[in-house]
Amino acid sequence: MSGDYSLTDEQKMVRDTVRRMAQEKIAPLAAEIDDTGVFPSVIREQFKELGLFGLAFPEAYGGSEMGILSSALVLEEIGRICSSSAIICAAPITTGLLILEYGSDQQKKSFIPGIVSGNTTTAVALFETDAGSDPERIATYAEKAGDRYVINGKKGLVDLADEAGLIIVFARTKNSGKPQDISAFIIEKDLTPWSIERTVEKMGTTAIHACELVFEGCAIPQKNRMGEEGGGQIIAARARGLNCILAAARGLGIAQGALDYALNYTKERVQFGRPISSFQGIQFMLADMAALVETGRYLLYKACAEVDRGQAEGYYFGAMAKCFISDAAMKVATDAIQLLGGYGYMKDHPVERMMRDAKLIQLVEGTNYTQHIFLAEGLLGL
Amino acid sequence: MSQFSLTDEQKEFAGKVLDLARRELLPMSYDIDKKGLYPWDIVKKFSEFGLMGLAVPKEYGGMGCALFDVCLAVEQVASVDVSAAMWVGVNIGGLLPLLNGGNEEQKRQYLPKIATGEYITGVAFTEPEAGSDLHSLRTSAARRSDHYVINGRKCFISNAGIAKVYSLLARTGKGKGGITGFILDADAPGLSVGKMERKMGVRGSHTGDLIFEDCKIPFEKRLGDEGEGTGLAMGMLNFTRPLIGAQAVGLAAGVFEYTLEYARENKTRLAPCFEIIKYKLADMAIRIEGARQLVYQTAFLADSGHSDTGKFSSMAKCFATDTAMDVCIEAVSVFGPRGYTSDYSVERFMRDAKILQIYEGTNQIQRVTIAKALLGR
Ligand SMILES: Cc1cc2nc3c(=O)[nH]c(=O)nc-3n(C[C@H](O)[C@H](O)[C@H](O)COP(=O)(O)OP(=O)(O)OC[C@H]3O[C@@H](n4cnc5c(N)ncnc54)[C@H](O)[C@@H]3O)c2cc1C
Ligand SMILES: Cc1cc2nc3c(=O)[nH]c(=O)nc-3n(C[C@H](O)[C@H](O)[C@H](O)COP(=O)(O)OP(=O)(O)OC[C@H]3O[C@@H](n4cnc5c(N)ncnc54)[C@H](O)[C@@H]3O)c2cc1C
Numbered sequence: 001m002s003g004d005y006s007l008t009d010e011q012k013m014v015r016d017t018v019r020r021m022a023q024e025k026i027a028p029l030a031a032e033i034d035d036t037g038v039f040p041s042v043i044r045e046q047f048k049e050l051g052l053f054g055l056a057f058p059e060a061y062g063g064s065e066m067g068i069l070s071s072a073l074v075l076e077e078i079g080r081i082c083s084s085s086a087i088i089c090a091a092p093i094t095t096g097l098l099i100l101e102y103g104s105d106q107q108k109k110s111f112i113p114g115i116v117s118g119n120t121t122t123a124v125a126l127f128e129t130d131a132g133s134d135p136e137r138i139a140t141y142a143e144k145a146g147d148r149y150v151i152n153g154k155k156g157l158v159d160l161a162d163e164a165g166l167i168i169v170f171a172r173t174k175n176s177g178k179p180q181d182i183s184a185f186i187i188e189k190d191l192t193p194w195s196i197e198r199t200v201e202k203m204g205t206t207a208i209h210a211c212e213l214v215f216e217g218c219a220i221p222q223k224n225r226m227g228e229e230g231g232g233q234i235i236a237a238r239a240r241g242l243n244c245i246l247a248a249a250r251g252l253g254i255a256q257g258a259l260d261y262a263l264n265y266t267k268e269r270v271q272f273g274r275p276i277s278s279f280q281g282i283q284f285m286l287a288d289m290a291a292l293v294e295t296g297r298y299l300l301y302k303a304c305a306e307v308d309r310g311q312a313e314g315y316y317f318g319a320m321a322k323c324f325i326s327d328a329a330m331k332v333a334t335d336a337i338q339l340l341g342g343y344g345y346m347k348d349h350p351v352e353r354m355m356r357d358a359k360l361i362q363l364v365e366g367t368n369y370t371q372h373i374f375l376a377e378g379l380l381g382l
Numbered sequence: 383m384s385q386f387s388l389t390d391e392q393k394e395f396a397g398k399v400l401d402l403a404r405r406e407l408l409p410m411s412y413d414i415d416k417k418g419l420y421p422w423d424i425v426k427k428f429s430e431f432g433l434m435g436l437a438v439p440k441e442y443g444g445m446g447c448a449l450f451d452v453c454l455a456v457e458q459v460a461s462v463d464v465s466a467a468m469w470v471g472v473n474i475g476g477l478l479p480l481l482n483g484g485n486e487e488q489k490r491q492y493l494p495k496i497a498t499g500e501y502i503t504g505v506a507f508t509e510p511e512a513g514s515d516l517h518s519l520r521t522s523a524a525r526r527s528d529h530y531v532i533n534g535r536k537c538f539i540s541n542a543g544i545a546k547v548y549s550l551l552a553r554t555g556k557g558k559g560g561i562t563g564f565i566l567d568a569d570a571p572g573l574s575v576g577k578m579e580r581k582m583g584v585r586g587s588h589t590g591d592l593i594f595e596d597c598k599i600p601f602e603k604r605l606g607d608e609g610e611g612t613g614l615a616m617g618m619l620n621f622t623r624p625l626i627g628a629q630a631v632g633l634a635a636g637v638f639e640y641t642l643e644y645a646r647e648n649k650t651r652l653a654p655c656f657e658i659i660k661y662k663l664a665d666m667a668i669r670i671e672g673a674r675q676l677v678y679q680t681a682f683l684a685d686s687g688h689s690d691t692g693k694f695s696s697m698a699k700c701f702a703t704d705t706a707m708d709v710c711i712e713a714v715s716v717f718g719p720r721g722y723t724s725d726y727s728v729e730r731f732m733r734d735a736k737i738l739q740i741y742e743g744t745n746q747i748q749r750v751t752i753a754k755a756l757l758g759r
Contacts, residue, residue: 129720130651200724201725203722271513271514272518279746337736337740338744342537345736355736359732362715363718363721363722367655369715372658373658
């Protein structure tokens, strides 16, 4: 296990550029995005302009071939300011990388350029309200009919399904109840629209609408199946793996953002005639928060570096990073509110939003309970 | 010296409060949170039951409850809705300086109306630059012939705009000894309600600024003598800190109840992680029970006038509110992705819980206080 990573000059440049952009363009809108639950298109335009969707993709598809580490750096920077914006940036990356790894040549040609340029918006629908995301329990069914599949079923909590032009859907292609019977499909809205039954109200990242979808006799051409029939389980696991890394990067952003904010605040806030940062009780908290952020960062970057070197164990570290960082982000954001006292509880400051947004990351891509079991299975060789 | 079980009377009392809270609040809590409602009709029912006058002595028309029973009642309400537990709790905070420092005439004028819920009360201590460090407050009370002229700004005042009467601290001189308590009528000339806050949680409890521009308060409204304000504040906090502890115990126990029920009903869904979840449930139960015992013990000590009350009050507040926060964060995890949605109330409880670690003295200040008591000044 070689743990080294180092950032190239190019990666540092991208990071610094995005840091500046996030400060200038996203920060002034972040509170409003949370309040209104509406995501402004100007931010997506910024991402497109800077080529942020294509960082991890080959040049042949219009990408810049800088690895998933560069995407993680970018999501961290955006996540420091606005977690909803970070999800907007992350969603197409997962979809695109799945198609890159498992799609047919034709699928790659038709879909990846649009994803890289940011013109195609995407979603991934694995989760079902009753079944969870466990391949053994997924109920959505894709029935083969000639050269088509007809999909029937419901998916829950699918981020951005209301805006997406393309969805990867996981469905059962045989009825034996085995995880090996799951297949992945690419559905294009223009050809076979899906319907949204409900947008779920939630505690944070309010501008990212989590939707309940219904597929009723949704007929899609066979060529839109991704990978083999029955190959869905492996693709779903990869989706988890990729999403763990990207979610960890978002979480790291929240943790760093909350720490930065609290640090500045405690230096300026005076009580008992001195800056509150001069109290050891406060210093102790700040030091703990910083240690969590740094530790999480190295774990995540290591995971990314391994994936970029083509090492599958990178995804294992990615799951570890998702767990560690989401717990860290939750603690750091909660403590950041504490450090601001009453002010931290108010919407005038971003830390209460950060706490709400941090909680999500403990729950997605498999709750941290699920992730712990996954990690233990790896350790024990189960 | 310790009391290890509730009397039958106390159990019956707690049961009645819980019934009332569930009946009135369960159908409303979602809207109270989303729309920031202060539903007067429910407050009226609370008043009729006696909840708004729990701490008002019987001779003034209240229930005359000792702190122990106050905590018991507040715990029940908080297990259903934390905003509602603040309607009850803040009202007690607001009347304590009057009860402890007021003269007979002042008490006769206000307490009966507070007991019936006709007057809602508030506590006006905090200022933008004086939060944890209350002694640095600047709002001035200048003495004139027969009245004081108040100038300044108070912030984060619960019940701002709702209360008919506030307990106010303002400065009549320099230093710690220059702080004086007043009864402030909401319609005092020169008083206005300023900015109302938008908060992460407890949105049914309204929080806002009070602005004083040459606000006149007659001499008769001063509580005790000039300079006695700090003592009035300490007296209040010794009583309200265990009460916040009780809010926290109620909140945690309420969330725990929902979580247990969810775990039981969704055993199959949760099967892959159920062993972990069992540990987590056990951990929650351990801490909630510990917090409850500490709060009860503290209330018991306070009621018997024990000299360690201050230290215990801080310990109970700190331990119980940290417990509530951690229990809520874990509870949402047990619910999993569903817990993040407003389809369930655990996310609301989680947002509500955070306030408990902050107000009535942050949990850092509680630790400072506890350490002082332990080490000697
Ligand atoms: C606001 C919100 C938005 C969401 N958006 C989406 C969305 O857009 N699309 C969507 O499909 N779901 C979405 N979800 C659901 C979410 O991502 C998870 O599916 C959900 O957390 C359920 O997790 P679970 O712990 O119940 O595990 P399950 O979902 O039941 O998953 C367990 C399975 O995952 C496997 N697994 C666990 N960890 C890994 C790993 N690191 N690598 C590979 N395999 C692993 C396990 O072996 C097991 O087979 C969303 C949830 C929320 C709250
Ligand atoms: C919803 C809400 C309702 C409220 N209701 C009322 C009310 O009705 N009436 C009223 O008067 N007030 C009310 N308050 C105010 C509340 O009591 C204060 O917010 C609280 O006392 C903290 O003060 P502050 O916000 O100024 O934080 P600060 O005092 O600025 O504290 C900031 C941080 O510094 C820490 N800190 C400060 N001093 C020290 C120290 N010596 N050692 C270590 N750490 C330290 C604190 O723990 C905190 O983490 C309310 C607040 C809120 C949020």
